Amino acid sequence: MSKNYFEILRPGINSTFQDLGRFNQHHIGIPMSGAMDKRNYMIGNKLVGNNNNISAIEFAYQGPLLKLQSTKVIAAVTGNVNFKILRANSKIEEGECYETFELNDGDQIDIISTNKSVYGYFFINGGFEIESFWKSFSINTTAQIGPNDGTKFRLNQKLFIYNKEIKFQKKKIEYLNSKIEFIRVLKGTNFNYFSEEGTNNLFSKEFTVSKLTDRMGMRIEGPKIENIVETNIKSEGLIKGVIQVPGDGNPIIMLSDYGTVGGYPKIAVVISADHDRLTQLTPGSKIKFKLVELNEAENLYKLYEIETKNILNQIR
Amino acid sequence: MLKNISNLGDSALYCDFGNEINKETNSYVIRYFKNLQKLNLKGITNLTPSYNKLIISYDLSIINFQDIKKKIKDLKLKEKETKEAKIIKIPICLDEEFSLDLNRLSKKLKIEKDNIIQSFLNKEYFCYMTGFIAGMPFLGDTRENIRLNRLETPRVKVPKGSIGITEQFCNIYTYESPGGWNIIGNTPVKIFDKSNQENPALINPGDRVIFYRISKQEYQKYNE
Numbered sequence: 001m002s003k004n005y006f007e008i009l010r011p012g013i014n015s016t017f018q019d020l021g022r023f024n025q026h027h028i029g030i031p032m033s034g035a036m037d038k039r040n041y042m043i044g045n046k047l048v049g050n051n052n053n054i055s056a057i058e059f060a061y062q063g064p065l066l067k068l069q070s071t072k073v074i075a076a077v078t079g080n081v082n083f084k085i086l087r088a089n090s091k092i093e094e095g096e097c098y099e100t101f102e103l104n105d106g107d108q109i110d111i112i113s114t115n116k117s118v119y120g121y122f123f124i125n126g127g128f129e130i131e132s133f134w135k136s137f138s139i140n141t142t143a144q145i146g147p148n149d150g151t152k153f154r155l156n157q158k159l160f161i162y163n164k165e166i167k168f169q170k171k172k173i174e175y176l177n178s179k180i181e182f183i184r185v186l187k188g189t190n191f192n193y194f195s196e197e198g199t200n201n202l203f204s205k206e207f208t209v210s211k212l213t214d215r216m217g218m219r220i221e222g223p224k225i226e227n228i229v230e231t232n233i234k235s236e237g238l239i240k241g242v243i244q245v246p247g248d249g250n251p252i253i254m255l256s257d258y259g260t261v262g263g264y265p266k267i268a269v270v271i272s273a274d275h276d277r278l279t280q281l282t283p284g285s286k287i288k289f290k291l292v293e294l295n296e297a298e299n300l301y302k303l304y305e306i307e308t309k310n311i312l313n314q315i316r
Numbered sequence: 317m318l319k320n321i322s323n324l325g326d327s328a329l330y331c332d333f334g335n336e337i338n339k340e341t342n343s344y345v346i347r348y349f350k351n352l353q354k355l356n357l358k359g360i361t362n363l364t365p366s367y368n369k370l371i372i373s374y375d376l377s378i379i380n381f382q383d384i385k386k387k388i389k390d391l392k393l394k395e396k397e398t399k400e401a402k403i404i405k406i407p408i409c410l411d412e413e414f415s416l417d418l419n420r421l422s423k424k425l426k427i428e429k430d431n432i433i434q435s436f437l438n439k440e441y442f443c444y445m446t447g448f449i450a451g452m453p454f455l456g457d458t459r460e461n462i463r464l465n466r467l468e469t470p471r472v473k474v475p476k477g478s479i480g481i482t483e484q485f486c487n488i489y490t491y492e493s494p495g496g497w498n499i500i501g502n503t504p505v506k507i508f509d510k511s512n513q514e515n516p517a518l519i520n521p522g523d524r525v526i527f528y529r530i531s532k533q534e535y536q537k538y539n540e
Contacts, residue, residue: 026362026373027349028508028517029447029490134513143450143491145510189322189330234337235448237364237371239328261366261447269325272376294381297326301376 004070004163011153012064012111014215017128017146018121019055022136026260030145032240033138033256036119036215036279037079039308040177044078044123046315047100047171054127055137057159060118063111064153068103070163075109076100079120080177083111099172117177117280129160140257142216173314180277182290186297188243188266190233198225198249202267202289207251211283215257218278220287224249227265235263241270241278255279271297273304317344321388323381329372329388337367337456337484342444345370346521351393359384365521366445367454403440403524406488406503408479409535414502416478417467421498424464433529435459436500441486441525446517449493451508453519457484470496477502479527488519504530504538 018041021034035041035058045052057064063083076099077083083095088106095101095109103109103124114120130137130147137147144150153159191199207222231247238244242254244264253270254262256279270278271292281287292300317333324330331348333341349365352372359379364371374384410418410433422429441455458481466482471494474480478489480497487497490508507518519525530538 023361024363026364026371027353027446027521029450029452032362133510145450150510186323186325189324234367235445235454236366236369237324237328237447239325239362239364239371239373241325259448260364261445266324271325272327294323294326298376298380301326305377 005158005160006066006068008064008153008155008157008159009067009108010065011155011157012059013062014060014141015064015153016058016139016141017055017130017137017148018058018139019137020052021256022134022138022140022145025134026237029260030134030143031140031256031258031260033136033140033146033215035121035138036256037121037276039276039311040078040119040121042308043098043173043175043311043315044076044121046312047076047078047098047173048074048123048125049166050123050125050127055130057122057128059111059120059122060114062113063120063122065108065110066159067108068105070105070161071165072105072168073103073161073163074100074125074166074168075103076123077111077120078123080115080117081111081120082113082115083109085109098175100168100170102168116282118282119280124161125166126162126164129162142257171315173311175311177280178277180274182288183278184271184274184290184292184297184300185243185268186271186292186294188268190229190265191267193227193229193265194245194267195226195228198227199267201225202251203291206286206288209281209283209285209287213283215255217255217258218253218281220251220253225251225267229265231265232263233265235261238262239269241272241275242266243268243270253278271300273297273300318348318388321385324371326381327374327376329374329381329384331370331372331388333368333370335368337444339442341368342442343522347393347396348391349521351391354394357384357387364447366447401522401524403526404519405526405528406505407530407534407538408437408501408503408527409530409532410501411532411535413532414478415500417480417498418500421462421464421481421500425462427461432462432500435462436481436486437527437529441527443519443521443523443525444485445521446519449489449491450510451490451517451519452487453507453517453523453525455486455519455525458486464498466496467498470494474499475502477504477507479503502535504535
């Protein structure tokens with residue numbers, strides 16, 4: 001272990017290490033996990049000079065309060081986040097997202113809250129000294145898999161870091177997290193299990209994100225969606241974005257820590273281009289769904305990728 | 317056989333092997349799964365075999381539906397593996413403390429508890445799939461006389477190691493988890509070992525499983 005670390009003075013609500021996720025382990029029951037908002041993950045790593053294999057700290061609503069015990073590190077925060085930097089000499093600075101800053105020995109970063117969004121990210125150059133599980137640093141707290149024994153951060157823990165001591169150079173981009181009017185979906189494999197009224201409701205009525213929402217899934221409330229065939233199917237594979245409707249008629253959208261198989265009918269699947277913005281919806285948010293075709297979804301993803309590349313290319 | 321290929325969202329292929337659930341259908345699913353696993357095609361991010369379906373997830377920035385569908389359609393399966401299926405023996409303690417739903421089963425099925433236990437033990441099971449939670453094996457088929465639906469209200473916490481039955485299937489809870497299966501006993505064996513990243517799951521699709529009864533004393537001493 002290096003002597004360089006952050007001490008956790010407040011863990012935050014759900015602070016974990018995340019990267020781009022865990023691949024090719026569905027067959028033993030391990031989901032992808034990984035950063036809920038991939039674009040913000042990639043932007044932050046680029047800012048501090050990391051590649052995407054280096055994990056970040058992901059936090060939800062309230063982030064951690066961390067004290068650095070190390071020589072200088074280069075750090076950044078992405079998302080829509082309020083944070084402060086408490087310098088060792090007692091000076092307090094307002095934090096700015098999407099720009100790099102230096103932290104020195106004894107400095108603290110106080111990640112107060114995410115603003116009208118759920119997830120934010122904290123990055124440091126060189127990353128954290130943690131072990132990978134199935135080639136990923138992502139923590140899945142439900143299955144207790146990943147570094148930190150697969151658990152979220154706790155008070156007084158030490159997060160050891162690799163400190164590369166590179167020369168500080170200010171990097172900054174202008175970036176606004178865009179709002180989304182519609183969540184676009186494709187028909188699910190059991191679309192025909194639902195009444196016409198039920199599917200019409202899905203595409204015409206407003207739904208509300210429920211409090212029962214976490215990294216595993218998002219429950220939404222609205223008009224009940226009536227099943228006219230069978231409320232259980234034989235368990236089969238799930239992926240992020242699948243909308244299952246159990247017998248009670250209230251849809252559940254699978255998010256990054258989903259169970260790998262499930263037995264409720266799938267009415268629709270959220271397109272990949274909308275995953276980042278979907279995961280940032282706070283409980284109480286209103287959402288509307290819009291049906292698109294497969295080729296449209298593929299084109300929208302290409303667009304999403306080009307946009308992401310253009311943002312990343314601004315960082316030099 | 318592979319009957320139909322459609323899409324599950326914009327980044328997964330939904331391969332349907334038919335509606336029936338039996339070893340023959342499932343063995344095709346597993347053959348496709350194992351062949352694809354060996355091929356390691358570029359862009360595939362996950363393979364999810366289940367009773368009668370195989371879901372192939374892919375990275376939309378590398379490959380799209382039409383391309384990957386063609387690859388799967390043109391896939392030439394290698395000959396069946398001649399290797400004998402692995403038989404795994406799992407100890408189970410059926411003490412009252414662990415057999416949480418044996419009374420319910422006995423009442424609903426109108427069969428003596430001992431007969432349920434005998435019907436359950438005296439059988440070789442087949443692993444159809446692993447999933448839901450890490451390493452959880454879905455085994456089948458149970459004898460017809462002990463088949464029952466899941467609980468109307470699922471338990472919030474099913475203890476780790478619990479062995480549950482529902483319909484023609486049986487599973488083992490590798491972690492404490494919510495669940496609605498009828499719990500008949502508990503095993504002290506570690507079914508999923510995350511410290512063994514090469515082979516974390518003790519029971520894999522296609523394996524065969526036999527349960528044998530142990531006493532509570534043997535259960536307690538098992539991990540000493």
